[in-house]
Amino acid sequence: MKNKFTVFLSMVLFSFSCHQFNHIKVNSGFYYWKSSSRFFDSIELSLLHITETKKLYIKFFEINRDKSLGNIPISKNELNISYFSLEYDNNYKEKFFDIDVIPTVYINNNVFKFSNKVELDSLVSNTLFLIHKKFESNYSKIKKRYDEIQIDCDWTESSKENYFYFLSKIKSISKYKISTTLRLYPFKYREKMGVPPVNSVTLMCYNLISPLNANGKNSILDVSELKSYLKDQSKYPIKIDIALPIFQWYHVYRNNEFIGVINEFDLDNNKTNYQNLKENLIQLTNNIELDKFELFTGDIIKIEKVDYKLIQESIDIIKKELKLGNEINVILFHLDSEVVKHFKNNELQNIYNRFNS
């Protein structure tokens, strides 16, 4: 409901603005961030078809720093496009093989905080090796071999030097185009945070507010917060693509205090463990053990979503405030049949189109 207020406020603040836009080429894209699924389900595959997805940024693996093993890959993606089920429409399948797959690797900032240059050199080699291996084994049917790698890291000032060293190295050794994700903070405070030495960046237009400080606002995406980051910024020195959220998450409250956010909670399989308080709000009637932690009876879970209208407003702000190039990739986070079911197909399609409306 805070959203309504935000919308209201935004309307007041922005209602007299005039927008003029040039036509730009928009490449539709999705992130694929699941680790455990071995294949796309039918909804996911049909969505790629309907939205005419050009680019699929697939998280191949994550890299973390292990006390004894050093920098190691974890949460490796199990996806293998050879596992397409027979019931899929052949047309979908064939079209899918035309998509650009961009191997994407999330790297924990600790890797850059604690690695020396020798370890980083080795990391470059290992990363390229594993990407190559995964691509060859799981994506060999894709017609076009990858020519871009995306690196995702929430770097800090202290890790900037190592992170940028890694990016330079992986760019020069691989000869691929290298892109990175860019949160709004380093976008706004670019002098302090630096500009990554890559071919392009993908600006993540979400996770703007702490769930703790959300105060009823939508912590995934809030237009006023988004505007405050984008407003009055000069053109970013390298090409910018846009990432937008379509996911949901779950805020957990205990004893009227916010205690955390969970990413996955299977509502259907837990029907006997909660009661509905109202729309988007449930209260647990039993303790539930999720992976390695517990939710307790009485906990209230708020389901937080991003709706179509909110994304539309955000796109308008992005178009107004950002100096975008003639061609951009617009990437939705993330492709998951559970996540996308909250959107109508035409809404997802219109998200991409709105950049040219």
Added chain:
Amino acid sequence: MLNILKIMSYKTFIIVLILSFRANSLLACWYYLLPEEKRFSLIKPEYYSYNDFLSFNYNSNLFYQLYDEDNLKTENIYDPNILLWQKKINFKAKYQDVYDVIYSDSFDINQSNIHNSFVEYLLKYNKNEIIEYIKYARNCNDFNSNYDDPWERNEHILIPRRGEMIKVLKNKIHNVKDKDLKKRYAFLITRLMYYNNDFAQLQSFYQENFKINDNKDIIDYWALYFYAITLKDNGYKNYLMSILFQKCKDKRLAIFKKVDNQIPIQNALKFARNNQEKINLWFLYSLKKSSFSLSYLEKVNELNHNSREFSFLLLREINKLEDQYFTPYFTHYEPSIIHQDLSYIGIRLKIKSAKLNANKLLFFLKKLNSKRLENRYLYHQALGILYLIADSSELSLFHLNQALKNKSVNKEITKQTRLYKTLAFINQNGILNNEAKINIMTFSENNLTFLFACAKMLEYKGNFIESMYLLSKIKEDMYYSMRSYKSLLKGIDHYTTNYKEYIDLRYSQTQIQSLLNNMNVLKKNKYNLWKSTEIVNDYTYFTRLIAVKYLRENNLNQSIRYFKLHEKIQAKPNKINKLIFFNNFYSNPLNSDKDSIHYNESEVLELLKKYIIKSNTNKEVNKDYYSFLIGNCYYNMTYYGRNWQMKRENWSYDYTFTILKDDAEYFQCNLAKFYYLKAYRQTKDKKFAAVCLRLASICERNKIIDNYYRNFDFYSEINFDNNQLDFQLKKKFPEDYKELKGDCMSFYTYIKERKLNFESKQ
């Protein structure tokens, strides 16, 4: 970012930490305080002589079991394996040289021209068996992992290779003559068997090769570790772990993790052969507890009055009480570690519970004979802190002074005692004596926790002026985000890292005036100069703040008076645009010819006061228009207006409540509504009446929004259908309703005529 689960900087782990959850299951983004950042602690255990237990100091990193060992302090100790090697060659090689040969990844023993005293010794005396062993052992190191091949460069080869290596090693045991090397080879086999998950073979191999004897060295214990963790009898396993915990200082953290304190201690105690082994078990079980653990202290003390373990556990309980009592007492944050039993109670009850625990510990300590304890200094220091929690300042000071009589302790420990002595003195007297002033000046620069505690203690004792001085020393680098005490009463958490905002939230205009008066007569001595260095620069801020606070109370006379005083001493006082008397929603944005007129804040309020008089004058023909102008002015001084700066320091898109007295007015626009309705009733101009009612209904809408958020409970929807003024507008002005509701710009056309009429009569 994308990986929502990983986007968080490490600060966001707080959520994970709070619940002992794993990072990959919970997420959040943004920054809030880590448990260790908010934990109150003046007693730093690393300065005491228990650094062999350093990793087990009371700290949230240990208990929330993230096992991010980078966050745990560990003791720098000599590696017992390296010492054993040195001993074997009669200390003919340097420690670091041996270390490099045994452990360093980059060291290549096959390289010629190595300048290493250990290698040189081995070559010189033809210690070929040792050289061969080291080469093989280094090779084995690569196989000590359950995660065989993370980068997938050589898949699935470790298990059969380990099997081959075990065969080779068994041959080596037979062939090698040196008994020590036989044992070392046997250890390598034990470890490889463990990583190959071959537990049954491991256990029989261990029994055959590591017979129990009294001359065990570190290799025996390392082998025992791998043997113990494969045992199914958890009681016996815990018992063995307690022995290993004492014997293997270098592996304590790993051993600690393997202890399962869900197994009743009696199941392990039955294996203990003497009191020390029982102490070891009670000690280890106690380390596993994050909550109050008096019963463990009692047991350890019962078994040995004079043990180091007792002293360390006491130190730990003091750290716990600092966290459980002082963290919420001074900061109103939850303790860094919240025991499950207390997770549902509020902060006040948590403080009360911690105080009860402190009293229990106090009662227990008082019964002890301090002369028989291993650490008498700590005993008195602990009593000093516990008496402070118990609010017995005199006894607190007595015991802290007793501790300070001992001049032989580390000066850091003495310092910590002096910090508590300062707090105890403030608690007793509510003022600072010379000793306290010196302590604060000396120690606060590097200890904002202490400075903050002194400020809060002075505040609690009613010495708000001195408290404000100390808070000003913290400035923007506040150790803690301040959270107003009052805010808790209202159930609103209001954080600020700005001391001026805190003073605004916490203190009245009279109290702030007292501060200014005090600043004017402050004697120039070292302490006063120190404490006022920063605050004097904010003098004019406070003079204006007093005026603002009166304005928030709608006390125009006093506010005008103080704005005038402020404007006299402020070189560039704030200027307010004339448009404060007009409203955003209808003022013609193109009509800028009059926009350049600016008033001082006092002038605005004088004008407002004048308009109020006119609006209340029956004979005044324009009284309706004056009421309307007043409404505009009040509206503009709210969250929604262009002159919110008259009442607030900051504005945010966040709809953030404060505990300021006029918070409701600021968000609900009640004064504006009152005067819009008054104008509506007073006017004879129908169009003008319609717009006044519409503006009042906008204020009403703001009130509905505010009430909704103020009573936000998840259970209700915001409901604008209850806007009675909107109903009234629709009913009385049906033909204008749509236009007035549709576009704010249309307001101007409704006001235009009345405005021209008013201006013509001026």
